[in-house]
Amino acid sequence: MPAYPNDSSAEIAASLGTLEAGTAVSGVAKALLEIFTRGDIEPGTRLPPERQLASTLGVGRSAVREALAALEILGIVHVRPGSGTYLRGSASELLPQTLSWGLMLDEPKTRELIDVRGALEIYAARLAATRMSDEELASLGARVEEMRASVDTLERFVEADLQFHLELARSTDNSVLLDLLQSIRSLLRVWVDRAVQEPAEALAAIEEHAAVHAAIATRDPDAAASAMALHMNTAARRLAGALE
Numbered sequence: 001m002p003a004y005p006n007d008s009s010a011e012i013a014a015s016l017g018t019l020e021a022g023t024a025v026s027g028v029a030k031a032l033l034e035i036f037t038r039g040d041i042e043p044g045t046r047l048p049p050e051r052q053l054a055s056t057l058g059v060g061r062s063a064v065r066e067a068l069a070a071l072e073i074l075g076i077v078h079v080r081p082g083s084g085t086y087l088r089g090s091a092s093e094l095l096p097q098t099l100s101w102g103l104m105l106d107e108p109k110t111r112e113l114i115d116v117r118g119a120l121e122i123y124a125a126r127l128a129a130t131r132m133s134d135e136e137l138a139s140l141g142a143r144v145e146e147m148r149a150s151v152d153t154l155e156r157f158v159e160a161d162l163q164f165h166l167e168l169a170r171s172t173d174n175s176v177l178l179d180l181l182q183s184i185r186s187l188l189r190v191w192v193d194r195a196v197q198e199p200a201e202a203l204a205a206i207e208e209h210a211a212v213h214a215a216i217a218t219r220d221p222d223a224a225a226s227a228m229a230l231h232m233n234t235a236a237r238r239l240a241g242a243l244e
Helices: 009-015 024-036 050-057 061-073 097-104 107-131 134-149 154-170 175-187 189-195 199-217 221-243
Strands: 077-080 084-087
Touching: 024 050, 024 061, 050 061, 061 077, 107 154, 107 175, 107 199, 107 221, 134 154, 134 199, 154 175, 154 199, 199 221
Parallel strands: none
Antiparallel strands: 077 084
């Protein structure tokens, strides 16, 4: 889990204005999303406390609490008990979230997104085989070990999985591919978080990631693409199970 050193509560609070009566939870979520997706707030920034947000927006604390809970489910913020609520991703990750609620209710589109993600991940693995540095390869292997160490803590396991794919995409030196994968991952975030629920599923996913890492280490694009294709096939089945 990444560290969250930034604290721009005053900046965020100053960006908010009082909401119109009756907007409640959806209004709070929309107001926060508008600030987050502008790109001015860095990932890891701590949000103002619930009491301050409620006062600034002119709503009850329960509305703020429910809105933050919804944003956490979608992967936009991360709540650390006893510490506060933090912005989780970058602007490129968060922009698609304004569409997430409606999209995730549409099962056919979600399944189509899963297909597109698989194709892009396979292409990313092919590029990474020849473009990933030795340092990046070592870091990718460390993510696999983090997954092994987190089998009994699914939240940490999912985070290590996310970072594995993010680091792989970054190593392609293709910003368009990276943004596309981040966007799709954001839209699928709820289902990705639910896809692995049993230790046996986690262990299978670990071996798939280890195989991808090993294939990339051979610097063979075909081998890397093949290993990722196998992973995406079983990952798609797990996601489909979460949808059902």
